[in-house]
């Protein structure tokens with residue numbers, strides 16, 4: 408019998424648990440600075456005292472972290488993140504009286520979140536460069552049997568200042584494909600629409616609590632599937648192109664999402680109607696012409712203004728409301744190289760970028776707040 412990816416990872420965790428050392432950080436590393444903090448711990452840039460190797464040390468407070476979840480994240484990063492755009496662990500892991508720690512490749516230029524908020528939308532070429540790296544990294548992870556489950560700008564680290572090389576990190580929520588997990592709702596467009604029932608259940612649980620009803624509610628369980636990552640990649644494309652979110656949360660009471668869903672359903676309906684009609688090559692001779700025509704007949708909701716028919720078609724793949732019909736990250740590859748912004752938008756963006764450069768020179772370092780908010784998830 409061949410072991411599944413999840414069993415293989417469990418085995419690595421058992422084996423590595425035996426060889427965990429207890430170390431004093433300052434004996435082995437010179438800590439340089441804080442790289443970032445998340446809901447589970449902090450990440451420091453450090454240099455190995457003997458070898459001079461720079462690395463990111465990820466500190467997990469022992470009080471709030473189980474050894475299993477620490478070892479799972481470490482071993483997954485060490486043994487499966489063998490793609491240049493996945494953040495790989497460096498084979499160093501230990502404990503201190505207060506923390507579990509492991510070393511990882513360091514992204515020395517911050518994360519994608521900072522780029523998005525400082526530039527109010529990244530230039531199109533850069534967006535495609537980032538997305539081609541990420542789609543191939545995520546496909547690699549999927550091919551080894553794992554789903555990341557937490558793709559967002561804060562978890563994409565930069566290896567240079569112009570996003571020529573990015574790495575997806577933070578594998579704390581990654582699980583083997585097919586694992587059954589308790590569904591958790593979190594308030595973000597990155598949370599897939601299929602977990603909306605959990606939000607409703609949460610409301611009901613709170614209502615019962617207020618009314619003193621003691622009867623326990625059952626948890627909702629879902630299977631971990633690659634389409635969770637497809638959704639996040641779709642939202643990420645939108646964030647990169649526009650500098651904001653397409654909607655606040657993917658639920659039936661969010662106006663932005665409802666408008667998207669209505670547009671999506673109309674597109675699907677039309678497609679179904681036309682599927683039987685005869686192909687007329689003399690009228691519609693390339694895919695892009697067809698897309699442009701559709702764009703005119705059923706314009707996307709206002710939050711997508713300035714985005715091209717091509718990228719709207721990509722959204723229809725990655726942001727498919729039904730998980731089973733959602734496209735795989737591989738779809739992204741066939742959209743690279745084409746226009747993701749309308750011509751007018753591209754021109755405006757170029758002007759805005761120039762103005763921003765000028766303004767930045769004048770401001771000299773004063774902070775700018777974007778509309779995106781850094782997110783953390785209370786689940787692991």
Ligand SMILES: Nc1ncnc2c1ncn2[C@@H]1O[C@H](COP(=O)(O)OP(=O)(O)OP(=O)(O)O)[C@@H](O)[C@H]1O
Pocket residue numbers: 442443444445446447448449450463494511512513514515517518561562564576577579782783784
């Ligand atoms: N390898 C790394 N190189 C550079 N920066 C990093 C690295 N790992 C983490 N960071 C920085 O630290 C921040 C927090 O790290 P990370 O997301 O791994 O922590 P977390 O506690 O698991 O976060 P979350 O709340 O998203 O679950 C990141 O947003 C990033 O800015």
